[in-house]
Amino acid sequence: MKLELKGITKKFGTLVANDHIDLMVEPGKVHTLLGENGAGKSTLMNVLYGLYQPTEGQILVDGKPVSFGGPGDAMAAGIGMVHQHFMLVPVFTVAENIALGNEATKAGGLLNLDETRAKIRRISDEYGFDVDPDALVEDLPVGVQQRAEIIKALVRDAEVLILDEPTAVLTPKETDELLAIMRQLKADGKAIVFISHKLREVKAVSDIITVIRRGKVVGDADPDAPAAELASLMVGRSVSLALEKAPAQPGEVTFRIKDLTVTAANGQRAVDGVSLQIARGEILAVAGVQGNGQTELTEAILGLQDHVAGSITLDGEELVGRKVKDIINSGVGFVPEDRSVEGLVGAFSVAENLVLNRYDQAPFAKGLAMNPARVAENAAQRIAEFDVRTQSAAAAAGTLSGGNQQKVVMARELSRPLKLFIASQPTRGVDVGSIEFLHRRIVAERDHGTPVMIVSTELDEVLDLADRIAVLYRGRLMGIVPGNTSRDTLGLMMAGMSAEDAETTQTDAAQPDAAGTDSAGGDK
Amino acid sequence: MAPPAVPPSAQSGQLYPEEAGTQPLLHRIMASETMVAVLAVLLSLIVGGLLVALTNEQVAAASSYFFARPGDLLGAAWTAASEAYAALFQGAVFNFEGQTFARMIYPLTQTLTVATPLICAGLGVTLAFRAGLFNIGAQGQIIIGAMLAAWVGFTWQLPVGLHLLLVILAGLAGGALWGSLVGLLKARTGAHEVIVTIMLNYIAIYLVGFLLTTPGFQRPGSSNPISPQLGGTALYPPLFGDTFRLHWGFVVAVLATVFAWWLLNRSTIGFELRAVGANPMAARTAGIGVTKSYVVVMVIAGALAGLAGVAQVAGTERVLTAGVAASFGFDAITVALLGRSTPWGTFIAALLFGAFRAGGVTMQTNTGTSIDIVLVVQSLIVLFIAAPPLVRALFHLPEPGAVSPAKTGKSKSPAATGGAA
């Protein structure tokens, strides 16, 4: 099946997300879309998938113009999509999720899930997915969830498969598996539209690359072109992909975690006997696939977890058992992993968000009374310092773009004297230019003598920032390795191999499945 | 029942202030929120008027010969509706038939009197809303507040000033106690506040019913469930002399509004509870005690409702009965919603409802129009004001700015983000 987009324009109010985009997707090819955050990739795909109605333009299937009233029409036309944010109902089983919208029924309108189960098994066998149709989605690791998403498209006989940033949540090994699957699908004659920011993968799997910038197609790129060239095409200027930072000058160790065990809401040990320490002037990066205990680890430090055993000390003082407020006030800066859920109150103004954990302290408050003038003053300074793009300090934080929201959180946490700085996914959803800036701020904080803990699932970021790297797998520490450890070794550790084993076997591809992590503990 | 009932408009600021400036004045007026509010009231009055007309006997009579003399029908309908509303106005704002000036403005003071408990209880509901709690329990909180206040009022003999002060404190404490039960149960066990408040309303009614049959509360020499009258020292003094029922409780209600505004917008407690209401996860991460906030806000909300109870027993009714709360606790919910969960909005909404209530009584006695019509009009107003696009569509008004409806209603509203119940 051949798919053609002609002059697609999509406006949100006054914002032009897609501007006369032309695109041709052919069977047996992997067609990659490349572009920075907010370039309009997902929007284009949502138009193609019938979720959005294009403001202008036409979609042609095998040369015939079609119009999609909704995803139902697109699916009927043979288009399947795996969304950037998974579209799975967490309290449903895999089978229920896959049946949804495409239900087989028995007499009396009763669901016939057996048929769906059979289909799932058939496709699982064909592509080597290992998916239990009767597992609850919320209990599944993200890797498996993603396979369920792919099955969802395949069950509907998709000829064109859209994969919107499918690798963002996968281990390197899982990513490799996915790429293999893509190749197999391609061999079966399916057309694949692939979106990713990870140039390595893009280069590995693409047949065609189209670069989008600010809603417009700026041209095609050769998959064999060097990464730096692709990156500058994306951003429209040359970018330095590496962070320049001086070697660490570790001072005394002020932050210690000893035998930390955190039991999550579902009764599982999310963090299991972790011990580590960070010296002043040093960045420890915690690497691992999402949902391997990083969230619980950082939350336990801040006192957000209820069932914590072991000890966490900062400057010799025990943190376990203390209130969050105490811990914050004792000088712990904390950037949570999901800014819009945990980092910001969307309905609050930017100014209010900038004092979200200091609203009751001088100079912002005296007794019970807050001082709005000081809050506004602080906001003006922080906005200027961190280049937060907002209509005004009084604008609701929820109206800011993701990257700017992130800057607000970082600005809040980095603008007071800290004894420990913890940041999860510090640059998630932030554009390349701002990443540079935020990274420099983090390094500056280190150089100022603060112990820093960075949690990131992005290996690039980990490697850029870390002086030492701790890898978590299923809540356990796989080892702490130097900041210049190879990507492959880290990948193996993230899949559950100890540091020593990983070092020795890093070239061996045939490792046991590493997908079995638990995400339920991580969704806090 | 996930969402806290914070109307999106309560929290978000003006998203597109600059856009207004670029449009012609007339367009701006027609598209403004005030215009929508005015039209919503108008529309509700029209619907209510139609109802009055439709059920009027003269109208029914005239309709039997409609085709012969259609004018009669329309005339009768107009008369029925306009007389009802004239009486409503006369009873709520200004009595142009009054013999003395005092009589002329008497209705307005009545409106303020009725509004007093509505303001206080409405503020309680508003504060709870803002912390993400749907407080249906103002009724029970008023009752318990009134109960304690009345008890202090008729049992103790104390000097002027001190006595009233203690009455007020007792009312605050009673409401706070009843509210805190909700907060504690929610915080400790996660029990849904909607259920708990509904149940506590009933329990409060039976409790006061029981107490009114016991010697401590029952009027001596009477076996009716009614308390002794409160002593003079326990009462709010009249605000404008004995001619009017309006008492200092109204001033207290105004102060309560100022307090609620300050608390919500200028105090650390308000900051905390707004944060908890808008996004409990972020509040927790910022070191704000979410469960503590639930308790705190319910204590304050209950205390405010208790203040409404004080207004009843120490101001308007001067006696405790099982029906002392009338339906103020439930009206308070609508008032808070109409006031968009802001203190001054609640204040104004309470005045409006007070006017309807006060005028409704006059409307009923003067024109025989059932006071229930007031409920209809009130609820329609809230509905229409909550749905500006509907009003605009009905009156062919322009949309404000160039904002598409999809964006204005985008799920970044607190109702969507702060949805942990």
Add this chain to the structure above:
Amino acid sequence: MSTMTATVPDQAGSMGTVRNWKTPIILSVLAVFALVVFALGAPANSVTFRLSDPSDAVVLTDLVLSAPVTGWICAVLMLAAAVLSILEVRAGRRVPGWLVAVFSVLFVVGFLTWVVGSARTPNVALYGLLAGSVTLAVPLIFGSLSGVLCERSGVVNIAIEGQLLFGAFAAAVAGSLSGSALVGLLAAAVAGVLVSLVLAVFSIKYIVNQVIVGVVLNVLVSGLTGFLFSTVLSADADTWNSPPRLPVLPIPFLSEIPVIGPILFRQTIVGYLMYVAVAVIYVGLFYTKWGLRTRAVGEHPKAADTLGVQVNRMRFTNVLLAGVVAGIGGSFFTLVSVSGFGRDMTAGQGYIALAALIFGRWNPIGAFFAALLFGFATNLQYVLSFLGTPVPNEFLAMLPYLVTIFAVAGLVGKSRAPAASGIPYIKG
């Protein structure tokens, strides 16, 4: 760089603890209470539970229990259950549902025996107590089913009270005018749908906060029916407010089964419809295509949308359907319970239904039993008041409400609503 989470929409909900000691604590407290009151404080006499009326076709012998013996047995078993629950939690497991259920039954038996035993006449018609409970629960069950339908599809329904009241009103008026109870029943369903329609249009089309619409609808219906009642219905009650009654349709033989016969098989059409509705909605929700879509739309509307499910249409139809259910429930007031409409005659039952729905964890069967529990507590209060207990009347009257609070706080706690309930779905 770009977003990496698989954003699960229920994230905001889970703040729970690992070992939940709440249930064991509550069970232990109640068990000790039972020991002190039901066992140690048991009256010395025996208690008679009558299982059938002397005029019934099948007459069962009375159940005579010794109050102390029963009290002791119940208390000891409850203590055992409490200990078991402690062990379970200590082992890191949840307290199993059956244990709580068994415990509750024991508590009720112990309580009944104690309270009836302490009464002036320690003798009660158990069959009547149960049958009355069901009768009291009927409108609650319909109301909470209406809530289930709405909330499962993502629309909060506070307007149950309004639906019930308008249903009752319409049934009375239409029944009176037509002289047919069935027409009344039909009209009630239509009335329920009308209320639903306003709820749906305002909350789905105009995206007005669903709680606001619900609360206001209740006021609106109360005002409207009250207004019409005083202007039209009372003026000429014979024409407007004397509906015929729905006849009781006993099923031969089955209705003669003692105790459960009258409950299950001696009902009006509304009573039978109630059982049908519970079953159909349960099966529908969990075993049909419609149910799968409904639940998906209530949990993760966007996901459903990407699979071609028309989210808002689904919600719209569900809300309307809920109107049918609640409307029929409303007809119970005027066509079955009593003959004629009275101002605000639903008297807050819609809110109790809301509570039952939450207590029943958004599950039709759960809601059914929650409503029954409420009906039972209410009827027990009536029965106790004339058996002559020393407890003041007002405290007995609090019983159903106290039971509900205890149940919600102790045994249910933080229940999880459908994740998208209350959140409007706006397409991009």
Add this chain to the structure above:
Amino acid sequence: GCGAPPAENTPSGSAAAGASDYLGCIVSDQGGFDDRSFNQSSHEGLMKAKQDLGIKTKEAESKAETDFVPNLDSMIQAGCDLTLTVGFLLGDATKDAAKKNPDSHFAIVDYSDPEFTDNVKPIVYDTAQAAFLAGYLAAGTSKTGKVATYGGAEIPTVTIFMDGFADGVKYYNEKHNKKVELLGWDKDAQNGTFVGNFEDQGKGKTNTQNFINEGADVIMPVAGPVGLGTLDAVTEANTGGKKDVKVVWVDSDGFETAGKAEEYILTSVMKLMGQAVEDVVKTDLAGKFDSTPYVGTLENGGVALAPFHDQAKNVPAELKSDLDTIKADIISGKIKVESAASPK
């Protein structure tokens, strides 16, 4: 028919024929004028006075206690000659209004207060006397040996019925050496069954079913319209001849006013409020207003037992003559009917 009376405030239309521009007014309590109870009876009395005497009237229904004072105020503003209020809840409001307006006359049904000024006439009833007769009758006609009563709320105007009823049953037991049992009210403990309001007919029905299940076959609901629920329950129980349950109605003659299930109404304990109200208006119109409380008794006919109507066949002649004797004895004071709630 009293919900929406023709508007009386358009004096331009030719006023009804009548010598007087005397204005008689009435304020209800929350029950409203369609409560099938004392508001309604009082209202009917005033309407009767309007018809018979040609006076003008004005009325105000209260929806909540907060409406009492405004309603009374609007009556005073309207220049009412006599304002009638209904129920104890209006007691304080009436007392204050009377104090402030010494030139207007007031009357209040079912409440009396020593602090009333002498422009207030209380209209009260010693209902226990008539209820005594009903209790005796109920005990005498019960086949199961169990009779029952329940109330709307635990207030004196309700419990006085129940007290009298209880005494009547007791008197029957003493006289005939029987053990007829009364469910729902324990006079000594002053404790019994109440539905908690005067609106919820469903509760009345369920309660009645419970009584029937316990074997009661004569039931007296003292709960205004809630009693209609009792009629429904009794109709259901009696249908098919399974049971033979009867009802004792209260306030008015239920056979005439209840509008259904008349055949099961054994009798009614009547408070003839309409008559009393009309009489008060009449005396006031004649300029002979006095503030001595009117106390309805068996003697002055203010309270009475209604005729048996359809049930007459079920009341043995002996019982009828007993009732006559007892009535005479109560009037003569030979039998003392005492209730804590009796007007003093």
